[in-house]
Amino acid sequence: MPVLIVVGVLAVIAIWLVSLYNGLVRLRNRRQNAFADIDVQLRQRHDLVPQLVDTVKGYAGHEKEVLIKITQARTAAMAATTIDGKIVAEQQLTTALAGLKVQVEAYPDLKANQNFLQLQEELSDIENKLAAARRFFNSATTEYNNSVESFPSNLIAKNFGFKREIMFDLGEDSRKQMEEPPKINF
Amino acid sequence: MSMQYIGLDKQIRKNNFNSVLLLIAFPALLLAMLYAIVYFLQKEHGTDPNTLFLQSAPAVLGGVGVWFLIAWAGHSTFIRMATGSKTLDRTENKRVYNLVENICISQGMTMPKVYIIEDDSLNAFASGINNRSYSVSLSRGIINKLDDDELEGVIAHEITHIKNRDVRLLIVSIIFVGIFAFLAELAFRSLRFAGSGKKSKDSKGSGGIILIAIVVTAIAYFISILLRFGISRKREYLADAGAAEITKKPYALANALRKISGDPLIEAVESRDVAQLFIDNPKPSVHKSASWDNMFATHPPIEKRIELLEQF
Numbered sequence: 001m002p003v004l005i006v007v008g009v010l011a012v013i014a015i016w017l018v019s020l021y022n023g024l025v026r027l028r029n030r031r032q033n034a035f036a037d038i039d040v041q042l043r044q045r046h047d048l049v050p051q052l053v054d055t056v057k058g059y060a061g062h063e064k065e066v067l068i069k070i071t072q073a074r075t076a077a078m079a080a081t082t083i084d085g086k087i088v089a090e091q092q093l094t095t096a097l098a099g100l101k102v103q104v105e106a107y108p109d110l111k112a113n114q115n116f117l118q119l120q121e122e123l124s125d126i127e128n129k130l131a132a133a134r135r136f137f138n139s140a141t142t143e144y145n146n147s148v149e150s151f152p153s154n155l156i157a158k159n160f161g162f163k164r165e166i167m168f169d170l171g172e173d174s175r176k177q178m179e180e181p182p183k184i185n186f
Numbered sequence: 187m188s189m190q191y192i193g194l195d196k197q198i199r200k201n202n203f204n205s206v207l208l209l210i211a212f213p214a215l216l217l218a219m220l221y222a223i224v225y226f227l228q229k230e231h232g233t234d235p236n237t238l239f240l241q242s243a244p245a246v247l248g249g250v251g252v253w254f255l256i257a258w259a260g261h262s263t264f265i266r267m268a269t270g271s272k273t274l275d276r277t278e279n280k281r282v283y284n285l286v287e288n289i290c291i292s293q294g295m296t297m298p299k300v301y302i303i304e305d306d307s308l309n310a311f312a313s314g315i316n317n318r319s320y321s322v323s324l325s326r327g328i329i330n331k332l333d334d335d336e337l338e339g340v341i342a343h344e345i346t347h348i349k350n351r352d353v354r355l356l357i358v359s360i361i362f363v364g365i366f367a368f369l370a371e372l373a374f375r376s377l378r379f380a381g382s383g384k385k386s387k388d389s390k391g392s393g394g395i396i397l398i399a400i401v402v403t404a405i406a407y408f409i410s411i412l413l414r415f416g417i418s419r420k421r422e423y424l425a426d427a428g429a430a431e432i433t434k435k436p437y438a439l440a441n442a443l444r445k446i447s448g449d450p451l452i453e454a455v456e457s458r459d460v461a462q463l464f465i466d467n468p469k470p471s472v473h474k475s476a477s478w479d480n481m482f483a484t485h486p487p488i489e490k491r492i493e494l495l496e497q498f
Contacts, residue, residue: 129288132289132291
């Protein structure tokens with residue numbers, strides 16, 4: 001009889017541990033799936049950038065530096081393969097594009113160009129969608145991180161290689177708080 | 187920053203549970219009613235009620251089952267007919283589509299279909315039972331008269347209904363209430379027929395029919411009222427809270443509700459059963475007494491909802 005009780009208790013504990021593990025896997029997969037939504041928008045942005053650069057070139061030739069920066073950022077972003085790598089590279093592209101938005105203020109002809117206006121509208125549309133996808137990704141990441149760090153699932157996480165993952169945000173500060181900044185080779 | 191505001195998970199579980207409960211309770215209630223009718227009929231003739239019950243039960247269950255399946259498969263068409271909604275053209279209404287799409291992306295949801303009701307008043311509703319049939323319907327008036335933030339709030343409210351599974355539970359209950367309403371109507375007709383017809387040779391038999399008709403009608407109405415109450419009106423507050431959580435702009439939804447409360451009447455909407463779907467009751471009030479309205483209202487008072495949103 002006591003043996004049966006011990007076996008029963010052990011079985012319950014085992015089931016509990018397995019469900020903790022599965023919970024972590026589910027959350028990690030959800031974060032990865034959430035990134036797929038982001039990826040769709042990122043790819044559209046990559047397609048749009050060359051057209052934008054071409055259009056701007058005709059009007060604002062001496063803003064070469066900004067345009068080169070954008071093209072480089074795009075190339076780097078497209079070359080990134082991991083989620084973490086993409087996050088960092090895409091932030092560069094976002095910054096570069098924001099820089100362009102400021103620069104074009106000085107060119108009224110460009111701002112009146114129908115083609116440019118349309119591209120800009122498309123870009124802002126993509127960026128709105130990107131922001132929405134980022135919100136979902138970040139909440140999925142938060143949920144996963146909470147699970148990785150809080151007791152008792154943190155015990156499982158430590159032993160089976162579940163690590164805290166980074167968020168997709170635009171701020172630089174929260175990035176520095178991460179214990180291990182991802183290494184990116186440009 | 188948490189994934190879901192407190193209460194949503196609980197609401198989803200509760201709604202799923204209630205849907206299953208309804209699906210089980212309804213056939214059980216129907217069989218109980220059938221047994222009662224058979225029992226009274228047989229008592230007058232002195233035969234065993236069990237045999238007749240066992241004989242007629244499969245037919246009744248089958249009939250209701252077919253009805254339910256047809257309603258389940260065709261509900262979106264029926265609702266669209268009852269409300270007069272049409273598919274919203276994507277190219278012409280980029281603004282609406284963008285709002286819906288962005289909210290869905292931020293919630294990691296499949297995008298529902300978007301329909302429009304060509305009506306100048308302000309109202310909206312969600313319906314559907316699965317990813318394929320989920321839809322959000324907006325009136326022309328609400329699209330034109332609300333600004334982006336306000337419309338976003340309204341859409342987020344409807345999306346929350348879908349996410350909470352409120353809509354699925356509602357559809358199930360509407361189908362059931364519809365079946366009972368049909369039975370009640372049938373009973374009423376036979377009651378009138380039996381009452382107005384000349385005194386027949388078998389006055390005892392028509393007395394039995396009248397009794398049964400009264401019982402069936404009373405039970406059907408009672409149950410449909412219970413169902414309407416069982417589907418908590420709290421869901422509107424929860425959907426408002428969910429919308430505020432999604433958009434982070436509770437004041438915009440409060441403004442939208444204020445505008446909606448000025449003119450929520452959709453002339454095309456006749457049925458009170460469909461009325462429960464909307465963001466605010468689309469039917470004009472028929473009763474003067476406020477407490478009567480409150481007791482049988484499909485929606486909580488909009489002032490209360492605005493007040494709660496402003497406390498966020």
